[in-house]
Amino acid sequence: MAARSLGVVGARVVVVAAAAALWELVTRLAAQPYFPAPSTIVPRMYELWFSGPVTHVFLTDDALDTFPPSLGRLLVGWVAASLAGIVLGLAIGRSRVLSDFLDPVIDFGRAVPPPMLVPIFFALFRIGTPTQIATIVFGVIWPVLINAVDGAATVDRQHLETAKVFGLSRPQVIGRIIVPSAMPKIVAGLRLSLSLALIMMVISELVGSTSGIGYRLMTAQQNFLITDVWGCIVLLGVLGYLLNSSFLLVENRILGWHSRARQNA
Amino acid sequence: MLEIIDVTHTYGAYQALGGVKLTLAEGELVCVVGPSGCGKSTLLRCVAGLVQPTGGRILLDGVPVSQTPDNLAVVFQDYSRSLFPWMSAAANVALPLRRKGMDRASRRTAAMEALEQVGLAGAAGKYPWEMSGGMQQRVSIARALAYRPSLLLMDEPFGSVDAQTREDLEDLVLRVCAHHGMTIMLVTHDIDESVYLGDRVVVLSRSPGTVAGDLQVSLPSPRDQIATREHETFVRLRAEVGRLIRGNQLSPQET
Structure with a gap:
């Protein structure tokens, strides 16, 4: 097991290194100002964000102005959407009446491209964080909601009958039976919506924001700071990777029974 | 303690139960045996309150079963x-x-006791998917035991385990049943099993299910997988139950 995961890590390092080398080669051969080489981008990123004092964990003032608002919006938006999605989804999944009423609304809602709603959120809230959070919430709630509906609706009938026979109370049935059996699907939805939240964060910051990574990307673009633009892009990619990796760690903790049960089956 | 009075059940146009009359006395182990599709599982589900019978009444300790009973x-x-x-x-x-x-503490103690009774004292921390089928069914039995019901229903409880495990589990049920003095209604399609386990064997006819026979099993206790099965009463009853089931079978073109 340990040997295998070491091998995986090794293979990943090789793939990343090879991709970086290829990127370097192509951009050098092309010699286009719009496509700086990674060897230009990475030092610029270091200079912009990671050359700060030790007391600030090497983060520069620019980084401290840019990262926390973005990450804050992303996490608040994602957590709010997740909670709302899970609660609503479980309710809809277990209630025939609710699903009959709300299915069309859900289909309508998720067909609306969230960026289109940014101006509406502007009008509702004001320029600033509430608008960004509203955009993120609206953009990422759907995978969680739909998966929670599905998970709650497909609880094994025999599990529910067992619960009924042994006289479990309503809260017990929800907490001990429905939530755990819907959990694998909910978690799949959460993971999807987390990566979506990063995208929604950038989109929401591109317009009508005065801080954050998206805003930084926008201003760099407007000032033709091509290397800065690429720096933001790479930063977002790394951030996405880190978010997903941390999510997987948590997932392994709460859903260990599920993956191990499937391996045993 | 359990009275099933003229219970009928229909699923749409299909009549599963056609007026079943059956009484279980306190502490009795009654096996309900019948061909597949005779409605024996439906009958059990009616008693458990999982299915509302279309007609008739079910009384548990004199109280009509509507929801799932407590005990x-x-x-x-x-x-x-x-x-x-x-x-x-x-x-x-x-x-x-x-x-x-x-x-919490007494729940834990009761659970451990029940697991010990089914021979799983060492497996308390294991998850179901880490266990064999036989072990999992033992956990199910332990769950039922710890609950201390006055009536235990078993729906083809050994239908999904191998023959050896099946015999072990049969003896386990006999042992704990005698120990707790529980009333048990066990549904099975296996004639041998019904005679081996039951104090009484109730034969249901093919659909719509009705009681085709009700036989007292006067075999010596404790029962033994080898000796009981070669006992002449066992052989006779087994044949009788078989005849009752076969006698109610439809001709091939009707099935």
């Missing part, structure tokens, strides 16, 4: 869908005990 437990055939895979064996057994107002 009743079920062991289902499909243990893998009845045990909760996100809980350890001990947690599965302890879960229903909250209802009895037991605190």
Whole structure:
């Protein structure tokens, strides 16, 4: 097991290194100002964000102005959407009446491209964080909601009958039976919506924001700071990777029974 | 203690039960045997309150069954869908005990005791998917035992395990049943099993299910997998039950 995961890590390092080398080669051969080489981008990123004092964990003032608002919006938006999605989804999944009423609304809602709603959120809230959070919430709630509906609706009938026979109370049935059996699907939805939240964060910051990574990307673009633009892009990619990796760690903790049960089956 | 009075049940146009009359006395182990599709599982589900019969009445200790009764437990055939895979064996057994107002420590103690009775003292921390089928069904039985129901329903409880395990589990049920003095209604399609286990064997006819025969099993206790099965009463009853079931079989073109 340990040997295998070491091998995986090794293979990943090789793939990343090879991709970086290829990127370097192509951009050098092309010699286009719009496509700086990674060897230009990475030092610029270091200079912009990671050359700060030790007391600030090497983060520069620019980084401290840019990262926390973005990450804050992303996490608040994602957590709010997740909670709302899970609660609503479980309710809809277990209630025939609710699903009959709300299915069309859900289909309508998720067909609306969230960026289109940014101006509406502007009008509702004001320029600033509430608008960004509203955009993120609206953009990422759907995978969680739909998966929670599905998970709650497909609880094994025999599990529910067992619960009924042994006289479990309503809260017990929800907490001990429905939530755990819907959990694998909910978690799949959460993971999807987390990566979506990063995208929604950038989109929401591109317009009508005065801080954050998206805003930084926008201003760099407007000032033709091509290397800065690429720096933001790479930063977002790394951030996405880190978010997903941390999510997987948590997932392994709460859903260990599920993956191990499937391996045993 | 259990009275089933003229119970009928229809699923749409299909009549599963055609007026079943059956009484179980306190402490009795009654096997309900019949060909597949005779409605024996439907009957059990009616008693468990999982299905509302179309007609007739079911009284448990004189009280009509409408919802699932408090003092009743079920062991289902499909243990893998009845045990909760996100809980350890001990947690599965302890879960229903909250209802009895037991605190955490006494729930735990009761669960461990029940697991010990089914020979799984060492497996309390294991998850169902780490266990063999026979072990999982033992956990189901332990869950039912810990619940201390006055009536235990078993729906083809050994239908999904291998022959050797099946015999072990049969003897386990006989042993704990004698120990707790529980009333048990066990549904099976296996004639040998019904005669081996039952104090009484009730034969249901093919659909719509009605009681085709009700036989006292006067075999010596404790029963023994080898000796009991070669006992002349066993052989005679087995043939009799077989005849009752066959006698009610439809001709091939009708099935």
